[in-house]
Amino acid sequence: MEILLSITSGLFLFIGSFLCISGGVGIIRFPDFYTRMHAAGVTDTLGSAMILTGLMFQSGDLLVFAKLVMVLLLILLVGPTTSHVLAKAAFHNGLLPQGLNTLSKSDDKEDTSSNT
Amino acid sequence: MKHTISLFVTLAAFWLFNSGHYNLLILSLGLVSIAFIIFIADKMDVVDQESQPLYLSRNIFGYYFWLIKEIIKANSTVVKHIWLGKKSISPALRRINISQETDMGKVIYANSITLTPGTVAIDLVEDEILVHALIAKDIDSLENGEMDRRVTLLEI
Numbered sequence: 001m002e003i004l005l006s007i008t009s010g011l012f013l014f015i016g017s018f019l020c021i022s023g024g025v026g027i028i029r030f031p032d033f034y035t036r037m038h039a040a041g042v043t044d045t046l047g048s049a050m051i052l053t054g055l056m057f058q059s060g061d062l063l064v065f066a067k068l069v070m071v072l073l074l075i076l077l078v079g080p081t082t083s084h085v086l087a088k089a090a091f092h093n094g095l096l097p098q099g100l101n102t103l104s105k106s107d108d109k110e111d112t113s114s115n116t
Numbered sequence: 117m118k119h120t121i122s123l124f125v126t127l128a129a130f131w132l133f134n135s136g137h138y139n140l141l142i143l144s145l146g147l148v149s150i151a152f153i154i155f156i157a158d159k160m161d162v163v164d165q166e167s168q169p170l171y172l173s174r175n176i177f178g179y180y181f182w183l184i185k186e187i188i189k190a191n192s193t194v195v196k197h198i199w200l201g202k203k204s205i206s207p208a209l210r211r212i213n214i215s216q217e218t219d220m221g222k223v224i225y226a227n228s229i230t231l232t233p234g235t236v237a238i239d240l241v242e243d244e245i246l247v248h249a250l251i252a253k254d255i256d257s258l259e260n261g262e263m264d265r266r267v268t269l270l271e272i
Binding site: 003019022023025026029030031032033034037038039041044045046062063066067070076079080081083084087088091092097098099100 | 195200202205231237
């Protein structure tokens with residue numbers, strides 16, 4: 001039982017670490033601000049969730065487990081809020097995404113010019 | 117009244133899980149601090165439907181399960197595109213319509229969009245959300261409205 005828990009926990013920690021590293025690589029590789037933010041989202045959500053789940057398997061104590069759950073919930077609530085604020089601030093200050101392939105590009109441009 | 121009880125239960129659970137000491141003195145100090153916080157919150161007039169959205173609790177857990185499934189799917193897509201490089205992505209920016217009536221529903225929907233990697237809600241005006249996506253296909257699936265429909269079901 002003990003060894004099974006350790007293996008499961010290790011597996012979760014491994015996947016979580018891989019996701020966090022992928023997020024970091026994405027931040028370097030992607031071309032502009034908005035796409036980089038998507039890469040950071042991987043670290044934000046599943047990366048940290050996997051690592052915390054892995055730690056939950058090793059906690060073996062209700063109090064530690066509950067605290068890890070609280071940390072996870074806090075991250076899942078705060079993460080999207082900060083990403084949204086960051087994106088909104090960038091957009092309203094006139095930073096336009098690069099490499100768009102949509103038709104509505106022109107009227108979005110009009111919007112930003114009226115906002116700034 | 118039920119909002120006050122809900123606030124009390126939440127605070128008590130939070131306090132008990134964080135403390136870990138269960139002798140009489142510490143427990144009574146915790147009770148006093150909870151009572152004090154409820155008193156202040158009542159004075160500030162914030163103990164209501166908005167801070168304690170009890171009506172959500174009927175359907176929210178089913179939604180959470182569905183959202184976790186979506187987050188895992190979206191993460192694997194984004195990670196795949198990270199390792200494939202910048203040529204494989206097709207960023208898109210588009211306004212999509214939302215069908216939620218209440219502020220709470222709109223916030224849940226916009227936050228869910230941002231929470232799933234690959235899509236970020238940039239702006240929310242009236243009943244439209246401006247969404248930036250890493251892959252244009254993701255916006256199409258948002259416009260299909262599965263998430264929109266599920267969030268609308270959470271409202272009364």
